[in-house]
Amino acid sequence: MDVTALLDPLNDAQREAVGGPPGHTLVVAGAGSGKTRVLVHRIAWLIQAEGVSPFGILAVTFTNKAAGEMRERIEALVGLPATGMWVGTFHGLAHRLLRQHHAEADLPKNFQILDSADQQRLVKRVLQEQGLDESSWPVRQVQGFINARKDDGQRPADIDHRGDPYHRTLLELYRAYEEACRRAGVVDFAELLLRAWELWRDNPGILDHYRRRFRHILVDEFQDTNAIQYAWLRLLAGDSGTVFAVGDDDQSIYGWRGARVENIRRYSQEFPDVVTVRLEQNYRSTGHILGASNQLIARNPERLGKELWTETGHGEPVRIYDAFNENEEARFIGRRIQQWVEGGGRRDECAILYRSNALSRVLEEVLVHSGIPYRIHGGPRFFERAEIKDLLAYLRLVASRDDDPSFERVVNTPSRGIGERTVDNLRQIARERGLTLWATAWEAAGNGQLGARATKAIQRFLTTIEELEQAIDGLSLAEQVETARQHSGLADHYLQKEKGERGQARVDNLDELVSAARAFELDPGDVDTEDLLGAFLTHASLEAGEAQAAAGEDCVHLMTLHGAKGLEFPLVFIAGMEEGLFPHRMALEDGNRLEEERRLCYVGMTRAMSELYLTRAESRRLHGREGHTRPSRFLTELPEEHVESVRPGRAPSAPAAAPAPDTEVGEGVTLGQRVHHPTFGEGVIIDCEGDGPRARLHVNFDDAGLKWLVASHANLTPAG
Numbered sequence: 001m002d003v004t005a006l007l008d009p010l011n012d013a014q015r016e017a018v019g020g021p022p023g024h025t026l027v028v029a030g031a032g033s034g035k036t037r038v039l040v041h042r043i044a045w046l047i048q049a050e051g052v053s054p055f056g057i058l059a060v061t062f063t064n065k066a067a068g069e070m071r072e073r074i075e076a077l078v079g080l081p082a083t084g085m086w087v088g089t090f091h092g093l094a095h096r097l098l099r100q101h102h103a104e105a106d107l108p109k110n111f112q113i114l115d116s117a118d119q120q121r122l123v124k125r126v127l128q129e130q131g132l133d134e135s136s137w138p139v140r141q142v143q144g145f146i147n148a149r150k151d152d153g154q155r156p157a158d159i160d161h162r163g164d165p166y167h168r169t170l171l172e173l174y175r176a177y178e179e180a181c182r183r184a185g186v187v188d189f190a191e192l193l194l195r196a197w198e199l200w201r202d203n204p205g206i207l208d209h210y211r212r213r214f215r216h217i218l219v220d221e222f223q224d225t226n227a228i229q230y231a232w233l234r235l236l237a238g239d240s241g242t243v244f245a246v247g248d249d250d251q252s253i254y255g256w257r258g259a260r261v262e263n264i265r266r267y268s269q270e271f272p273d274v275v276t277v278r279l280e281q282n283y284r285s286t287g288h289i290l291g292a293s294n295q296l297i298a299r300n301p302e303r304l305g306k307e308l309w310t311e312t313g314h315g316e317p318v319r320i321y322d323a324f325n326e327n328e329e330a331r332f333i334g335r336r337i338q339q340w341v342e343g344g345g346r347r348d349e350c351a352i353l354y355r356s357n358a359l360s361r362v363l364e365e366v367l368v369h370s371g372i373p374y375r376i377h378g379g380p381r382f383f384e385r386a387e388i389k390d391l392l393a394y395l396r397l398v399a400s401r402d403d404d405p406s407f408e409r410v411v412n413t414p415s416r417g418i419g420e421r422t423v424d425n426l427r428q429i430a431r432e433r434g435l436t437l438w439a440t441a442w443e444a445a446g447n448g449q450l451g452a453r454a455t456k457a458i459q460r461f462l463t464t465i466e467e468l469e470q471a472i473d474g475l476s477l478a479e480q481v482e483t484a485r486q487h488s489g490l491a492d493h494y495l496q497k498e499k500g501e502r503g504q505a506r507v508d509n510l511d512e513l514v515s516a517a518r519a520f521e522l523d524p525g526d527v528d529t530e531d532l533l534g535a536f537l538t539h540a541s542l543e544a545g546e547a548q549a550a551a552g553e554d555c556v557h558l559m560t561l562h563g564a565k566g567l568e569f570p571l572v573f574i575a576g577m578e579e580g581l582f583p584h585r586m587a588l589e590d591g592n593r594l595e596e597e598r599r600l601c602y603v604g605m606t607r608a609m610s611e612l613y614l615t616r617a618e619s620r621r622l623h624g625r626e627g628h629t630r631p632s633r634f635l636t637e638l639p640e641e642h643v644e645s646v647r648p649g650r651a652p653s654a655p656a657a658a659p660a661p662d663t664e665v666g667e668g669v670t671l672g673q674r675v676h677h678p679t680f681g682e683g684v685i686i687d688c689e690g691d692g693p694r695a696r697l698h699v700n701f702d703d704a705g706l707k708w709l710v711a712s713h714a715n716l717t718p719a720g
């Protein structure tokens with residue numbers, strides 16, 4: 001086997017990292033310098049040049065999607081299926097471990113994963129049980145406390161409240177929450193990691209097995225590991241395993257979730273003989289994009305410090321577009337994408353990024369209206385939509401009756417006349433008796449404790465689940481989901497509850513879940529096919545938010561800046577470049593968080609390969625409120641030599657510009673023209689909407705500012 005082929009497509013520094021002797025290696029380098037490429041080639045190198053079995057390799061990636069792509073790339077390079085290799089996210093790998101050793105980890109065989117919303121519901125319940133008021137103990141705050149402690153590897157017993165009553169209560173809540181999870185046989189995201197770490201810590205035999213097996217551990221996006229993930233890696237590596245870590249301190253964007261960029265430094269200190277490799281050539285972006293990104297991130301203090309260079313030439317300047325409002329911003333983006341496609345580009349080369357999910361709605365509307373297919377990554381995620389979670393809850397209950405969160409979710413959805421009071425009663429009995437809600441309901445329905453009507457309703461629910469279990473026995477996964485869809489009555493429920501398009505959209509989503517099951521069945525990946533339903537339910541929990549639209553369809557990508565990590569696209573838009581949106585308002589007062597926002601901006605900008613647009617709306621309606629905005633400070637931090645401002649009708653050089661500047665938009669006036677208005681004085685026509693007598697002109701007046709005017713009544717005359 002010719003291993004030089006693995007090194008050929010690499011530069012010298014990359015070769016050093018890929019072909020170095022087995023040992024701890026750290027690659028710290030900026031965006032687009034080939035870190036992920038190096039990691040993939042390293043794995044192929046280990047297999048081919050060092051004769052390592054794929055069975056001995058564990059690779060950690062940041063998303064499940066990245067894991068899939070990595071496996072494919074390695075198989076293509078090596079020319080063999082890389083079976084036996086473990087590739088996945090920290091959460092995915094931890095889950096896999098816990099499944100295999102559930103008894104030692106003190107978990108039921110078919111434990112379920114709680115997502116963030118389920119977790120909130122459970123925290124709420126715990127607060128009720130403890131007789132605490134949500135206004136003094138906000139659910140999110142309690143949830144944040146619990147997760148942060150877990151991310152730091154701390155159980156209630158490890159925490160000293162130092163007599164502080166506030167902390168003491170939080171600790172009690174943490175304890176009660178743990179107990180509720182245990183009763184329900186559920187595990188939240190942070191728990192997956194902590195439990196997997198404890199599994200190894202407390203079971204030397206198991207740890208030893210994995211240490212012998214995984215001598216080669218590779219980690220992408222190392223800067224975003226948190227304390228427990230780092231501890232997990234250390235424990236696994238022991239004295240015999242090697243860790244190959246790649247990362248970029250400038251792209252650390254999960255500090256708010258406990259990520260510790262110091263782990264990069266710690267790793268060099270705590271692991272022996274770490275070879276550090278720096279990569280400085282960027283292969284992704286043009287000179288202007290790179291220059292602008294470099295100078296932006298240079299404003300952050302305390303960086304490890306590195307500059308990237310590129311051979312690709314300047315390319316197009318980074319373009320800044322100030323839209324009048326959010327609709328116009330979205331239309332601008334839509335038009336530019338259409339031009340891209342008309343010019344021979346593909347839609348999936350385009351990505352629209354934003355800081356907050358709420359921004360996607362207007363963008364989606366414009367894309368739908370313009371007939372541009374798109375796919376949302378993350379955000380109001382498919383698997384997080386209410387109707388999807390409802391249907392999954394039916395299936396989860398079939399899989400495990402102990403799943404209290406699922407029980408609560410659907411016991412009265414669709415409505416069976418089970419009131420909140422009845423559910424409260426059940427909760428209380430369950431708590432007193434230390435039983436699950438299912439067991440409690442079963443008992444209460446038997447002894448009539450709840451009153452005749454409630455008993456009947458509860459019985460109906462119990463029967464529905466029991467019957468569903470029988471009905472799906474022996475069916476294929478897609479048929480199981482379809483059967484649950486029919487049995488649950490959810491489609492009718494939503495059609496009645498939400499009239500028109502919204503209800504229909506929910507039913508479409510339920511149908512889509514059947515398709516998702518079918519797709520999963522055809523390509524389940526590396527899972528236990530004995531229990532395909534269980535694997536699918538896990539998949540739904542873990543993959544929530546990753547790519548959803550029909551596979552293979554050529555569509556534009558929409559995602560949050562966080563979700564864009566590690567990806568690249570020829571044409572990138574970052575929308576909503578406004579103070580308070582980006583940087584996020586929660587970060588405005590806090591220097592550390594502001595730096596993290598700047599890193600996030602760096603991450604976003606460095607996704608772009610050939611064209612980058614930063615857009616903002618001068619006035620924006622969001623969450624039902626409308627207001628004037630101020631441009632993001634990041635816009636003003638960009639060096640002039642790399643940016644160009646685009647104004648509709650004013651920048652003929654910009655391919656993105658709206659209609660050509662000489663388009664006649666009203667009687668005797670054209671876009672971009674200087675005009676005079678009897679009241680507002682002189683200004684420039686910057687946009688128009690509609691045509692005929694209804695046409696409206698957007699004019700930027702020198703003194704009066706921006707105004708929309710009806711063209712036929714505007715009385716505009718050419719100025720000067």
Ligand SMILES: Nc1ncnc2c1ncn2[C@@H]1O[C@H](COP(=O)(O)OP(=O)(O)OP(=O)(O)O)[C@@H](O)[C@H]1O
Nearest residue numbers: 009010011030031032033034035036037283284566
């Ligand atoms: N030596 C090389 N020759 C040609 N192209 C390269 C080389 N190294 C990397 N690339 C290409 O450059 C792009 C960026 O590489 P990659 O995604 O591995 O960078 P990265 O450092 O992981 O970036 P990020 O920090 O954003 O994750 C990819 O398209 C990759 O194929």
Ligand SMILES: [Mg+2]
Nearest residue numbers: 035036037566
């Ligand atoms: Mg990468």
